[in-house]
Amino acid sequence: MTQIPTAFTIAGTDPSGGAGIQADLKTFQELKSYGMSVITSVVAQNTTGVQRVHHLPVEMIEQQLDSVISDIPVHAFKTGMIANKDMMKVIAKRVSDLDAFYVMDPVMVATSGDSLIDQDSRHFLRENLLPLTTLVTPNIPEAEFITGDKIETTDDMKQAAEKIVEDFGADAALVKGGHMSGKAVDFLYDGMTISTFTADRIDTKNTHGTGCSYSAAITAYLSQGIPLQKAVQKAKHFVTAAIKHSFELGSGSGPTNHWATREEAVKQ
Template sequence: MNHTIPLALSIAGTDPTGGAGIQADLKTFQEREVYGMSVITSVVAQNTIGVQDVHHIPLDFIESQLKSVLSDLPPHSVKTGMIATPEMMEMIAAYLRNQSIPYVLDPVMVAKSGHALMDPASQDIVREALVPLATIVTPNIPEAEILVDFQIQDLYDAQRAAKVLVEELGAEAAVVKGGHLKGEAVDILYVNNRFYTFPSIRTNTKHTHGTGCTFSAVLAAELAKQKSIVEAVSIAKKFITDAIRYTLNIGNGNGPTNHWGYRLKNIPTVKGENHHV
């Protein structure tokens, strides 16, 4: 059956408090007027303070979920978030190789605390099996440093990293998110031999839980609607800037972003500047 409504699939872990993971992705898909679906890789007991426990879904049941979705409601885009083990990654990669749809890779590799969430073997699988399949990969600075194996201290380094992710590791496009750098929050996109720069205001808030999930979910939604990569990143940057700016102020720790923040007030559109490499 052909579906005229854009469908987006998230493959990720959960967050029972709704700020990150599958729950954040589905909220984001809804806000972007895309029908959202999910395959759960891990059930996570977490809140705004931290992660208390994790249960990884058995590999054969993750595969059953994938088969159920793909056989009935084939998506127009897919994104991956938390994929905990090399075995999960390799199985999911095998399915992605057979899909001719946009794939957004959010490489969930480093916790907000700075602690690594993957061992070196898992990091290698992300680099070797998932990045080459990605339409766009969306690391923050610590994740990009792991993937490209050098420190990122400024925008020039971020450009180098984005270029390596595409030209050496095989992604179609890469956006290195600059929230961990000083000054403006500047994201660097590299696609089709061009750099695009997406600056935004920096909001003084601790409520940034789930920003990476939400940003990549917007990308998946817009690509499902057949937007270009540059358009999708511009929309995602605006969406997440508003989600951080118009904080909900909930939770005892690092609270979630506001998935309807963009509706609260019109602020200037984030514009991408580009130049040839």
């Protein structure tokens, strides 16, 4: 490693700043990793939903990837919204030989409920990108799609994490329990053991960009050489604080607070 940890995000944009590339870069900065990005799609969205999506030409995505990879060492990277199979093919080709941790946030549906990738792309992601990952971080609907199984209990979540690793080739899977009731419980399976990460559930509608920020935090910590289980634990704390101190901005699902842990540290 160089002295400066670097983290790299490949995703779509959010001009309102709560999710996507913007949330990833804010998270990297807060956690002291040098952030870089490749934009896949320009998304007109805000706290109420997605208004329009413009996908960049595949050649431009490929050039962005080459520009970064050929010049600056990459210690860890993540993918978020990758809207179609052609994009995924180029990304798979460029990152397959990259000596870096790969965190996949399998973004399929926005917090608002808007679908972000087509069905054909979902299948390609499952069959071709998943085997390249260090960690995949699905919520329950995403884990249901990947595994083909209904998830209704915490045991179902654990079994889904195991299946994603053992049947689909991810190195590790973190199945997130945000769609469950009660405590906010996530399960990590690393091919050997199941680890549980629990936080109080926060009663707020302001959860815009939580998945992006959580996976970006894990990516940042991995870029610093922190082991996977500890990286997830620290990222869980980061995103829980961000939700707890989220912002009343916009008329929909407001954004989380990326500097919340900084404020909490000052108060202690």
